[in-house]
Amino acid sequence: MKSPFLNRLALAASVMLIGGSALAQVKIAYIDPLSGPFANVGEAGLKGFKEAAEILVNQKGGIMGQKLEINGFDNKGSPQETQLQLKAAIDQGYRFVTLGNGSGAAHSLIDAVNKWNARNPDKTVLFFNYAAVDPTLTNEKCSFWHFRFDANTEMKMEAISNFMEKDKTIKKLFIIGQDYAHGHQVAKYTKEMLAAKRKDIKIVGEDLHPIGRVKDFAPYIAKIKASGADTVMTGNWGNDLSLLIKAAKDAGLKARFFTYYAGGLGTPQAMGAAGENLVLQLTEWHMNVPTKNTEKFALDFNKKYPGVWFYYLRVNNMVEMVAKAMNTAKSTDPKAVALALEDMRFQNDTGEVWMRKSDHQAMQPLYISIFSKADGKTVKHDSEGTGYGWKTLATISQRDSQLPTSCIMERP
Amino acid sequence: MEFVAISLLNGITYGLLLFMLSSGLTLIFSMMGILNFAHASFYMLGAYFAYQISSWVGFWPGLLVAPLLVGAVGAAVERYGLRRAHRFGHVAELLFTFGLAFVVEEVVHLIWGKVAVDYRIPAELDGTLFTLFDTSFPIYKGFMMLISVGMLVALYALLTRTRIGLIIQAALTKPDMVEALGHNVPRIFMLVFGGGTALAGLAGVIGGNAFVTEPGMAAAVGSIVFVIVVVGGLGSLGGAFVASLLIGCIQTFSVALSISITDVFALAGVSLPAGSQVARLTITQLAPVLPYLLMVAILIFRPRGLMGARES
Numbered sequence: 001m002k003s004p005f006l007n008r009l010a011l012a013a014s015v016m017l018i019g020g021s022a023l024a025q026v027k028i029a030y031i032d033p034l035s036g037p038f039a040n041v042g043e044a045g046l047k048g049f050k051e052a053a054e055i056l057v058n059q060k061g062g063i064m065g066q067k068l069e070i071n072g073f074d075n076k077g078s079p080q081e082t083q084l085q086l087k088a089a090i091d092q093g094y095r096f097v098t099l100g101n102g103s104g105a106a107h108s109l110i111d112a113v114n115k116w117n118a119r120n121p122d123k124t125v126l127f128f129n130y131a132a133v134d135p136t137l138t139n140e141k142c143s144f145w146h147f148r149f150d151a152n153t154e155m156k157m158e159a160i161s162n163f164m165e166k167d168k169t170i171k172k173l174f175i176i177g178q179d180y181a182h183g184h185q186v187a188k189y190t191k192e193m194l195a196a197k198r199k200d201i202k203i204v205g206e207d208l209h210p211i212g213r214v215k216d217f218a219p220y221i222a223k224i225k226a227s228g229a230d231t232v233m234t235g236n237w238g239n240d241l242s243l244l245i246k247a248a249k250d251a252g253l254k255a256r257f258f259t260y261y262a263g264g265l266g267t268p269q270a271m272g273a274a275g276e277n278l279v280l281q282l283t284e285w286h287m288n289v290p291t292k293n294t295e296k297f298a299l300d301f302n303k304k305y306p307g308v309w310f311y312y313l314r315v316n317n318m319v320e321m322v323a324k325a326m327n328t329a330k331s332t333d334p335k336a337v338a339l340a341l342e343d344m345r346f347q348n349d350t351g352e353v354w355m356r357k358s359d360h361q362a363m364q365p366l367y368i369s370i371f372s373k374a375d376g377k378t379v380k381h382d383s384e385g386t387g388y389g390w391k392t393l394a395t396i397s398q399r400d401s402q403l404p405t406s407c408i409m410e411r412p
Numbered sequence: 413m414e415f416v417a418i419s420l421l422n423g424i425t426y427g428l429l430l431f432m433l434s435s436g437l438t439l440i441f442s443m444m445g446i447l448n449f450a451h452a453s454f455y456m457l458g459a460y461f462a463y464q465i466s467s468w469v470g471f472w473p474g475l476l477v478a479p480l481l482v483g484a485v486g487a488a489v490e491r492y493g494l495r496r497a498h499r500f501g502h503v504a505e506l507l508f509t510f511g512l513a514f515v516v517e518e519v520v521h522l523i524w525g526k527v528a529v530d531y532r533i534p535a536e537l538d539g540t541l542f543t544l545f546d547t548s549f550p551i552y553k554g555f556m557m558l559i560s561v562g563m564l565v566a567l568y569a570l571l572t573r574t575r576i577g578l579i580i581q582a583a584l585t586k587p588d589m590v591e592a593l594g595h596n597v598p599r600i601f602m603l604v605f606g607g608g609t610a611l612a613g614l615a616g617v618i619g620g621n622a623f624v625t626e627p628g629m630a631a632a633v634g635s636i637v638f639v640i641v642v643v644g645g646l647g648s649l650g651g652a653f654v655a656s657l658l659i660g661c662i663q664t665f666s667v668a669l670s671i672s673i674t675d676v677f678a679l680a681g682v683s684l685p686a687g688s689q690v691a692r693l694t695i696t697q698l699a700p701v702l703p704y705l706l707m708v709a710i711l712i713f714r715p716r717g718l719m720g721a722r723e724s
Binding site: 039040207 | 414423527548549553627632664696697
């Protein structure tokens, strides 16, 4: 009594079954804001991940013949939603997750992953952190199931404060940040380190504003101006940074800005010519660091996704290191991957990236650069089509960026 | 001195934008008794329409066309949605506008995506208008003030100096009488609703590029608009104007005050236990909450608002 239609259906189903197992994939869940005030940041990151997986892994043979696939899960930037999205990803069979935006969300995820792994030792999950920089994640709260591929705030502030130590033009500093873990940490380390290195710098103001909610920073800029600050330190990211700098430009504030994230995601466009020689950033890479492959990768990326600009070298590092760990371990079991990733030394375009075993914090060269007119030579490439790009002022070697950790890791 | 002057200018600019939003809301409430929860959604629609139009033919046509389009959408919503919901009472109306806000947000997601769109200030308005002391004041902020004040004058003239304004005012208090005199009150309601939403749309056109045009922009201003309407007095245009400027200035100046809760209580002669989290909060950190505290205080001590005519 079989109809031809049912026959065909059965055939199609069996083909799909076979096809499905032959094309088994290694999947990473990208849990980050894909809606809300930081959706632009999340979207740009996801494009970077997909491109890196395709070019750097899949086109080079994949992971033991399997393809690496990275899919987005929208946590709306919220710690609660992060836990729901982790649950959704685990239910869909994901064993690897990555998150970068917001230390609040990262704290939530590290707790949830630890708890899950304690209860489900046969179905563990591994968390790759590409951008949440709260130092506690690799100190007090360090976890065997967490790896960080970006330098943390303590390391970044060490580099920035060393740079400030030598710059005697800095006399009055204003600290402005987002009112959550990250903003608090930036303020804390800025004050601590400058107190030790440059007692003469006066902290003339310190403000924390609600994250993602301020659309007009003019009142804050008026306050910075009234304080007489010549330098501003901020860890802001996404629209919180581009709107801050836009307001500074509108009010004609001539203070220098030390930032973590001015290099991308709309901020160069927001400052334009007004940022020349006033805005600095500390990053693991920028377009004018001479590199062999990354430059081409970035140019191709920018051409492929008009309006989005390649920004995260650490995403490429992460994707390549994770693939290498899986290939070395000959396994996609999270615990085996974690063991292979520990203590890995990976040669990338800017030097060696070392994943320290004691706290799972990546060590890599860092660059301090300033927004300058593109001249085709030292400032070869401009940023986001503005005619201005980043010029390296200082390079911090991987060795110099290392700081001790207080991590006491519980190992399975 | 410089700081006070600049902050005052910033506060007034922001306050005027808030007034553009709240005037439509309070007008609709006073005429039709509808608390339009979707009002801020029309503000968002104004910004997105203006973005779309400006990407085709430039900013200036958008400034004119976008509010008219938003008004047309608003009128259609009244004619085909609210008027039906009205038959089932105020709760149905409230729920209708509440649902509408979500629908608009989802439609915006579908058409323009979840990421902010690149809606920019036109080149001819990008620059410095004047320099006060040492701080420059952008042309665009001056332009925003000009539009808001122009709208205020036009609205006042329309309501007090024209025939349609007289009928609107009459329908406000005595709709049955106006209807008995042969005026089409439902059509007036539709016009008022369309006009009110068009004002929100206009605010969106000039607010969208001054700040950020994104799907969350409606939710960001939605609650503050209600605060203004309550503080000013439900249904009072003058009250909304005063309350808008007041809240604009409160939000701007509270950012400036670095004193903590402890200091505030010390002024009143009360000393708080040192070291607690609450005691260390500064006024700057409290800035986002202050308008809501003001609303609660007003509701307790003067429920009809600053200039409200009736207790409701």
